């Protein structure tokens with residue numbers, strides 16, 4: 623399936639000057655998520671991943687299907703104040719603002735092999751912050767899987783030196 627044909631460009635959302643890459647038509651296609659999951663899982667098939675860490679909220683949609691395809695656990699990284707038990711917290715910058723992310727302190731067994739999954743890497747701020755959370759929680763970051771990469775923003779350069787896989791680039 624040609625996934626890129628199912629991504630819509632929405633100009634000036636959520637702020638003037640941002641071209642929002644809308645993945646909802648991919649989600650609506652019956653082969654959309656299965657294709658994304660299969661391809662990201664295949665890229666890390668020999669990496670003995672213990673957990674996919676997915677980032678709220680679009681990262682939950684992609685990350686859970688990838689964890690199912692790999693056959694590993696899923697750990698949610700959430701926006702502040704949503705996780706009920708003790709958390710690690712980091713602050714980070716978005717393409718269009720700042721935010722904080724949290725993970726449960728006991729979410730990851732020490733030394734577990736982690737794949738971080740999100741729908742899009744733009745500036746890389748969210749993904750870099752998530753790597754810090756994985757570190758704080760005691761995981762070993764193996765790599766990143768993204769559905770979309772916005773190359774002009776050079777987000778990869780903000781990430782630690784691990785395998786970064788993206789399915790669709792702009």
Ligand SMILES: O=P(O)(O)OC[C@H]1O[C@H](OP(=O)(O)OP(=O)(O)O)[C@H](O)[C@@H]1O
Nearest residue numbers: 678679680716717743744745746747748
């Ligand atoms: O590489 P970056 O510049 O950090 O941007 C990428 C992040 O931005 C979006 O999330 P957003 O915060 O808009 O939240 P959402 O998933 O809840 O829509 C997207 O889902 C990524 O998580």
Ligand SMILES: Nc1ncnc2[nH]cnc12
Nearest residue numbers: 641642643644717742744
């Ligand atoms: N341009 C963009 N389109 C969709 N999601 C995003 N997240 C950060 N930048 C984005």
